[in-house]
Amino acid sequence: MRRPEVIGERDVVKTLHGERPYIFFDNAASTPALKSVFDRVSAFMPYYSNVERGIGYKSFVSTELFERAREVIHEFMEAPEDEYAVIFVKNTTEAINKLARKLRPIIGDGKVLTTEMEHHSNFLPWKKHYETEVVEVDKNGRIDVNLIEDKLKKAKGKIKLVAITGASNVTGYVNPIYEIADIAHRYGALISIDGAQYIPHKHISMKNGIDFLSFSAHKFYAPFGSGALIGKKELLDKGDPESVGGGTVKFVALDEVIWADLPEKEEAGTPVIIGAIALMAALEEFKKWGMEALEKIEEHLHEKLYKALGDLDGIKILGGERNNDDLPVISFVSEKVSPYVLSSVLSFEYGIGVRTGCFCAQPYVKKLLSVTERESESIKQDLLHGLLPEKGAIRASLSFYNTEEEINVLKEAIQDALSRDKIDYEYDPHFKAFVPRGFKFTLPF
Numbered sequence: 001m002r003r004p005e006v007i008g009e010r011d012v013v014k015t016l017h018g019e020r021p022y023i024f025f026d027n028a029a030s031t032p033a034l035k036s037v038f039d040r041v042s043a044f045m046p047y048y049s050n051v052e053r054g055i056g057y058k059s060f061v062s063t064e065l066f067e068r069a070r071e072v073i074h075e076f077m078e079a080p081e082d083e084y085a086v087i088f089v090k091n092t093t094e095a096i097n098k099l100a101r102k103l104r105p106i107i108g109d110g111k112v113l114t115t116e117m118e119h120h121s122n123f124l125p126w127k128k129h130y131e132t133e134v135v136e137v138d139k140n141g142r143i144d145v146n147l148i149e150d151k152l153k154k155a156k157g158k159i160k161l162v163a164i165t166g167a168s169n170v171t172g173y174v175n176p177i178y179e180i181a182d183i184a185h186r187y188g189a190l191i192s193i194d195g196a197q198y199i200p201h202k203h204i205s206m207k208n209g210i211d212f213l214s215f216s217a218h219k220f221y222a223p224f225g226s227g228a229l230i231g232k233k234e235l236l237d238k239g240d241p242e243s244v245g246g247g248t249v250k251f252v253a254l255d256e257v258i259w260a261d262l263p264e265k266e267e268a269g270t271p272v273i274i275g276a277i278a279l280m281a282a283l284e285e286f287k288k289w290g291m292e293a294l295e296k297i298e299e300h301l302h303e304k305l306y307k308a309l310g311d312l313d314g315i316k317i318l319g320g321e322r323n324n325d326d327l328p329v330i331s332f333v334s335e336k337v338s339p340y341v342l343s344s345v346l347s348f349e350y351g352i353g354v355r356t357g358c359f360c361a362q363p364y365v366k367k368l369l370s371v372t373e374r375e376s377e378s379i380k381q382d383l384l385h386g387l388l389p390e391k392g393a394i395r396a397s398l399s400f401y402n403t404e405e406e407i408n409v410l411k412e413a414i415q416d417a418l419s420r421d422k423i424d425y426e427y428d429p430h431f432k433a434f435v436p437r438g439f440k441f442t443l444p445f
């Protein structure tokens, strides 16, 4: 089967040197939509109606497709329906916040074990609701599973949940989630995986010991506002719904409420109908193509990207040695040019889209950059004053549809920027970015 087609692939954009094919290396933030996803959404639109209780042909079509999307997720993630609930939400962040609030009856005054590698979305919700312990990463930015076990052992049953990312959005490192699940369970803790980065690149099987999983469809080629929380039914069913209102009840009187069963109990109000159908379309296409095919291409691109960046004088890759199966996500810095200026040269002159800063993982990026206490304070002051802090990195995150040729353009662009004596860009507070002096932005339509 042909690989899935991506909308906007090889489109041209204006640059300072004329039109160039756009090279999108910011897939870890959001991927473009698959063509099949967009086509499915377009085909569905004439039938769009609210779901569940409408009586009418279009309501039946909407409800059928919405519920089928749930079944497809169960199947794709190997999460049997009798054991797991799939709850539609708007993104990973919402899923983790929901889970953190939902687990109150289970975690109580126990602790949550998380790691220094986490995106803020898998750190702050736990910190807000519970006492947390943090497993530090080693000098290369990796998690040592022995440290997870040490913490669990020392906590003597007080740690009730291990909340860890499947893969880092900064280094692309993949964590051994099934091994960590085993360890967690051995010490009586549950495990929640932040799948925001893992799911678009690796196949997951929930039944291999994963209790909870959160992910976003916009990072999985279906950017129509949905995400999902998958979790063990018996655990998610405890207590009142996290959010209450329409759809969450079976019966309401002025003095009595009987909650609905899962998953409706946890989907208050009108759910993300189009987003769920879009996600289904993406999963179906990847199922047909095979996640192994995607992984194979991405491993190859990862190797090429690592080599290209590693070959460049004056470029330092964050982290240490990489494994073959780490994600094609690499963050780097230049000793000579600020990441904010370098990324602007890539964009304005070469049509390359990347991401800069700390990628919503400030503790991890600071560790990888060996930021001192004093520098950390200065970063804080810059951020509080709305300034770009000096420290930060550039992230190139690739996907199966990127090419070796694009990696070569990135390499050439970086070489060109680093060879210049002066880069005449100025800070534009509107774009929060450096732009070529005198630059005027125009929308494409």
Ligand SMILES: Cc1ncc(COP(=O)(O)O)c(C=O)c1O
Residues within 6 Å of the ligand: 028, 029, 091, 092, 093, 094, 119, 121, 122, 165, 167, 168, 169, 194, 196, 197, 216
């Ligand atoms: C590892 C990780 N977790 C969580 C998130 C949050 O995802 P969302 O913005 O879709 O909620 C991201 C987003 O970049 C991420 O990379």
